[in-house]
Amino acid sequence: xxxxxxxxxxxxxxxxxxxxxxxxxxxxxxxxxxxxxxxxxxxxxxxxxxxxxxxxxxxxxxxxxxxxxxxxxxxxxxxxxxxxxxxxxxxxxxxxxxxxxxxxxxxxxxxxxxxxx
Numbered sequence: 001x002x003x004x005x006x007x008x009x010x011x012x013x014x015x016x017x018x019x020x021x022x023x024x025x026x027x028x029x030x031x032x033x034x035x036x037x038x039x040x041x042x043x044x045x046x047x048x049x050x051x052x053x054x055x056x057x058x059x060x061x062x063x064x065x066x067x068x069x070x071x072x073x074x075x076x077x078x079x080x081x082x083x084x085x086x087x088x089x090x091x092x093x094x095x096x097x098x099x100x101x102x103x104x105x106x107x108x109x110x111x112x113x114x115x116x117x
Contacts, residue, residue: 024116024117025045025046025116025117026045026112026113026115026116027044027045027046027087027095027097027112027113027115027116027117028044028045028110028111028112028113029042029043029044029085029100029101029110029111029113030042030043030044030045030108030109030110030111031101031105031106031107031108031109031110031111032107032108033107033108034107035105035107036107037078037079038074038075038076038077038078038079039072039073039074039075040053040064040072040073040079040083040101041070041071041072042064042066042070042071042072042073043069043070043071044069044071044087045069046069046117047068047069047090048068048069048087048088048089048090048117049087049088049089049090049092050063050064050087050088050094051063051064051066051071051085051086051087051088052064052085052086052087053073053079053083053084053085053086053101054083054084054086054098055079055080055081055083056080056081056082056083056103057080061084061086062075080103081101081102081103081104081105082099082100082101082102082103082105083099083100083101083105084096084097084098084099084100085097085100085101085113085115087115087117089117095115095116095117096115097113097114097115100113100114100115
């Protein structure tokens with residue numbers, strides 16, 4: 001009897017872990033109309049505390065200005081994609097996708113990242 005109960009407990013635990021692990025939302029970035037080589041205007045599908053962009057070939061992330069779901073990065077020089085996106089969640093954790101926005105990005109396009117929130 002005890003071994004059947006143990007097996008059932010293990011199965012229930014595994015099912016619960018799988019259910020929790022698969023409940024994330026895919027993080028998407030909408031590059032708004034009006035974005036151009038020197039300006040990225042982004043709308044995210046979830047509210048976050050911070051969004052940062054890293055250009056191709058750079059080691060440093062650039063902080064976007066904004067809040068919630070609307071973020072903007074402006075530069076004097078043309079920005080170079082593909083772009084990595086690093087976001088800070090409301091709970092303080094952060095996530096990174098090293099190729100979230102492709103090199104040949106287009107304004108008024110939505111890009112699904114590898115980030116789960």
